[in-house]
Amino acid sequence: MKHSTTRQTRRGRGPARRIGRSLAFVLPVVLVLSGTLAVTRVNWSGDPSDSVLAASEASSAKASSARAPHEVLRDRLLTELQEEDPGVALTHLQQAVNERPSLADHCATIARALGRAAVKVYGPTRAQSYARPVCDTAFASGVLAAHS
Numbered sequence: 001m002k003h004s005t006t007r008q009t010r011r012g013r014g015p016a017r018r019i020g021r022s023l024a025f026v027l028p029v030v031l032v033l034s035g036t037l038a039v040t041r042v043n044w045s046g047d048p049s050d051s052v053l054a055a056s057e058a059s060s061a062k063a064s065s066a067r068a069p070h071e072v073l074r075d076r077l078l079t080e081l082q083e084e085d086p087g088v089a090l091t092h093l094q095q096a097v098n099e100r101p102s103l104a105d106h107c108a109t110i111a112r113a114l115g116r117a118a119v120k121v122y123g124p125t126r127a128q129s130y131a132r133p134v135c136d137t138a139f140a141s142g143v144l145a146a147h148s
Helices: 002-013 014-040 054-066 068-084 086-099 099-123 124-130 138-147
Strands: none
Touching: 014 054, 068 086, 068 099, 099 124, 099 138, 124 138
């Protein structure tokens, strides 16, 4: 009888048993918390501008600093187009190309993107009224491509 009592005592007091019990309690808590955090990081709205976490904003700031200058300029001008009007965006595009001639290679692409965005915001007729000879006729061709 003494043998079985000793065996039960050893089972309940060993360090491996204590570690096992601790893990059995802590592991589910960690998994639930990490799953909850993962779900809160997902942008469920589908709108990339709806960011609820500061961490995701910091990661997008890192991403914008790693992007090419013409991509940053394009995104800034597309925002200006929506907040003000295409004329302001086209003026700033021309100024940016004048200040940094290396952007001239991307001017037509950016102007076409502005033209397509202008059609979405203002409609084809009003968007076409903002056309000017910035980067040749790339803005107008962007309006035409978005309208077709």
